[in-house]
Amino acid sequence: MSDIVKTATREAYGKALVELGGINKNVVVLDADLAEATKTIMFKKAFPDRFFDCGIAECNLIGVAAGLSTTGFTVFASSFAMFAAGRAFEQIRNTVAYPKLNVKIAATHGGISVGEDGASHQCCEDFALMRSIPGMVIINPADDIESRQAVFAAAEYEGPVYLRFGRLPVPRIFDGSYKFEIGKGVTLKKGGDVTIIATGLMVGAALEAAETLQNEGVSAAVINMPTLKPIDRDTIVEAAKKTSLIITVEEHNIIGGLGSAVAEVVCESAPVPVLRVGVNDVFGKSGPALELLDIYGLNAANIVEKVKEGIKIKG
Numbered sequence: 001m002s003d004i005v006k007t008a009t010r011e012a013y014g015k016a017l018v019e020l021g022g023i024n025k026n027v028v029v030l031d032a033d034l035a036e037a038t039k040t041i042m043f044k045k046a047f048p049d050r051f052f053d054c055g056i057a058e059c060n061l062i063g064v065a066a067g068l069s070t071t072g073f074t075v076f077a078s079s080f081a082m083f084a085a086g087r088a089f090e091q092i093r094n095t096v097a098y099p100k101l102n103v104k105i106a107a108t109h110g111g112i113s114v115g116e117d118g119a120s121h122q123c124c125e126d127f128a129l130m131r132s133i134p135g136m137v138i139i140n141p142a143d144d145i146e147s148r149q150a151v152f153a154a155a156e157y158e159g160p161v162y163l164r165f166g167r168l169p170v171p172r173i174f175d176g177s178y179k180f181e182i183g184k185g186v187t188l189k190k191g192g193d194v195t196i197i198a199t200g201l202m203v204g205a206a207l208e209a210a211e212t213l214q215n216e217g218v219s220a221a222v223i224n225m226p227t228l229k230p231i232d233r234d235t236i237v238e239a240a241k242k243t244s245l246i247i248t249v250e251e252h253n254i255i256g257g258l259g260s261a262v263a264e265v266v267c268e269s270a271p272v273p274v275l276r277v278g279v280n281d282v283f284g285k286s287g288p289a290l291e292l293l294d295i296y297g298l299n300a301a302n303i304v305e306k307v308k309e310g311i312k313i314k315g
Contacts, residue, residue: 092136137160147165
């Protein structure tokens with residue numbers, strides 16, 4: 001993992017849209033008066049005739065996206081996660097997912113790391129909301145390289161997709177050899193004592209925690225899980241059987257997100273202890289993003305402590 005190259009995944013999203021738009025003339029992009037923040041402004045400048053600003057009206061945004069998709073367009077509809085997943089939930093459920101339309105909801109500013117915008121904008125419930133919708137694919141990339149590939153994969157996939165991108169610059173995890181695939185987890189580090197399964201912004205922290213644990217004599221495997229639905233059941237079951245202890249790590253409420261998805265698989269197929277690192281069922285608050293991550297325990301140090309707690313339970 002490089003600690004030099006840092007890019008917000010929303011930046012990678014904007015660049016990927018421009019690249020995709022140059023290849024696929026059927027791609028159109030919609031936004032809700034937040035193009036500068038979501039970085040869809042890049043697509044607007046490159047392809048103004050295929051960009052539509054729907055204003056601060058997220059429910060209408062999704063309705064327009066649904067309509068355009070029925071005419072053969074591949075539609076990316078963007079807003080902040082709180083408004084895309086939260087405010088427009090009914091429209092996503094009934095107008096996009098129910099008829100299985102080819103709409104990609106690309107939500108930026110997910111999680112606590114939104115920072116100073118505070119609890120009203122810090123969406124830590126979007127995975128839970130989207131996981132509850134039948135047929136919805138959920139992708140949460142870890143860095144700029146995975147983000148680019150996720151955008152292309154979403155465009156190729158026929159049906160509804162929810163992508164989450166972040167505001168905070170994050171370290172690059174992958175190199176040019178990486179190949180993203182919907183529904184597949186990626187083992188970044190092998191280990192025999194515990195498996196840390198992380199997604200999105202928290203993948204870097206998981207790798208840092210694994211290095212600390214290794215220095216303390218604990219062998220920790222690290223798995224990047226960019227797709228929360230469909231979840232990679234085979235990789236989870238294999239990890240559970242190998243290490244008999246799983247720690248999940250996410251920038252999301254511990255209820256309904258990655259931790260819940262992994263626990264469901266483990267309970268059904270390979271029962272072992274599953275401990276969750278995430279936002280502990282509370283709202284966020286305003287503050288600098290990095291400070292908030294520490295306040296809410298979304299860091300390597302807390303992952304290490306959770307692993308030690310799990311090892312005691314494991315015996």
